[in-house]
Structure formats: structure tokens, C-alpha cells
Amino acid sequence: MTKISVVMISFNAGELIEPALRSARWADEIVVVDSGSTDGTPAIGRRYANRFLHEDWRGFTAQKQFAVSLASNDWVFILDQDEEISPELAAQIQALDDDVLSRCDLFEVRRRNYAMGRPVRAWWPDHQSRLFHRGRCRWADEAIHDRRHPSEPGRTAKLTGWLEHRRHCREGFFDFNVGRISADRLRRAVMQMHDRGKLCHWWDVFIHPTAAFIKSYFMKRGFLDGVFGFMVARQQAHTTYLRYAALWAIQHDIAYQASDDDDQPRSTDSVEEATDAAAE
Structure with a gap:
């Protein structure tokens, strides 16, 4: 069975990072790269991560690329510090077999965004390119949102599970x-x-x-x-x-x-x- 690493970048995540990391405990490896948190983020990160280290801020995409390079496995799931992997999505990822993974470079997942404590209907399903083979995908040049593209068209699939994005209190x-x-x-x-x-x-x-x-x-x-x-x-x-x-x-x-x-x-x-x- 193919192993999967969950990768996260963090900075002063407060109360958000623990439920995020807890939702990723099914992964074969968790890697967290912190850019200088001054709250309790490092202590929480070290409790859950197989590898936790500091790296000065490089920018959103560059920081995530660096974190991905540290993973032990080629299949990587990028999880933001203010997101949680739903049980449905976790089960779907774990059920992917080697045959399916050999035919895909990238899997898109849905994200449910919250504002003021409630889900935003207009921002659903907000597809994200989070599960991917790092050796077969290329990164898009975007200033704000990091995205990845498969090596060729047709090597992308969509999962019906979702991420819970609860950042907006x-x-x-x-x-x-x-x-x-x-x-x-x-x-x-x-x-x-x-x-x-x-x-x-x-x-x-x-x-x-x-x-x-x-x-x-x-x-x-x-x-x-x-x-x-x-x-x-x-x-x-x-x-x-x-x-x-x-x-x-x-x-x-x-x-x-x-x-x-x-x-x-x-x-x-x-x-x-x-x-x-x-x-x-």
C-alpha cells in the first residue's frame, strides 16, 4: 500500500492547529514547517508531527514547496493549519489502492469554508488540489493560492470527501x-x-x-x-x-x-x- 505524508506550514496557529493535526493522524507521516511561532504552536506541532522544524518565511508557495521536499513519501497531502480533514475524506484517501494511484498524478478535494462560525454556501465546493504525487506534478505560479497541475491532462481525479476550513471566527x-x-x-x-x-x-x-x-x-x-x-x-x-x-x-x-x-x-x-x- 502506498504511503502518504501530510505536510503543513504553521505560524501562530493558536487553537486551530491541534484539531487540524488530529484530523491527520491516519497519515503515514506528518511534517510541519513553522516560520517562527511565538505562541503554543511549536509545542502542539511536536506532539503530533513526525518531523517538526523551523524555517524562515519564504512566501506561501515557496514555503509549502520546501515542506513538501522534506516528506519521506512521494504522495503528499497539503493541509493548512486552519483546516480539518473530514472522516469521509480520510477514509477515501486510505482506500486508494496502488492501481488508482498509478493512473493519477493529482486528486482534487472539496473544501467547506466558514465565516462567523457558519458555512458559506456561496463558497462551496471550492475544489483544492491537495493530494498529489510530488514527482509528477508542477506548481502553478500564483501569488496567493498555491495550486498544482498534473503531468498531462486526464491524470486528475476528484474525491467526494471534504476539508473543513474553520479559520474565520x-x-x-x-x-x-x-x-x-x-x-x-x-x-x-x-x-x-x-x-x-x-x-x-x-x-x-x-x-x-x-x-x-x-x-x-x-x-x-x-x-x-x-x-x-x-x-x-x-x-x-x-x-x-x-x-x-x-x-x-x-x-x-x-x-x-x-x-x-x-x-x-x-x-x-x-x-x-x-x-x-x-x-x-
């Missing part, structure tokens, strides 16, 4: 949508859009936020969650607006700097100013 939901975390994520996403040559036209700041609301509230049936569903859809639209507004700001700032008629130096931090101002 009341305070966490507020901080994520209003404070520093939101601004930081937006900044990185917008910089990647700009670096890839993405442009924001005047109509983008109208069309994309509206489409985001319609998808969340109507197509994903967020309206069934009442006021809570409306709040989520409204936030999706607002975040989408900020992304395109910041992209518009940075591309016009650069355009102004390149103009021969503009003798005044201008800041190159428009995207930071746009996202910070909106988030504060």
Missing part, C-alpha cells in the same frame, strides 16, 4: 475583510495581474464586481443564507472592485510617469495606497 472575518490581511492579499493579487500584463478598462470596475455579486448571491444560491448570504456576496463584489480599482491606479500611475508632459515625480506605490486606503 467573528474577529477573523472582520480582520480579513476590513483590515491588514485584506490589503496584503489584494496587493499581491494585483501586482501579479499587472506583472502578467492584465489591463483594467473603465468598464471592468462595473462589470466584474456586478458579476461577482450575481455569481455569489444567485448562481451559488447565497440568497438561501438570508442576510448572511447577502453580506458574503456584497463582500465578494467589493473585493473584486478593489482589485480592479487598484490595477487601474497602478497602470495609470506608470502611464503618467512615462508621459513627457509630466515633470513631477509620482509614487510607484499606487496599488499599496489604493488597497490600504480602502481597507482602513
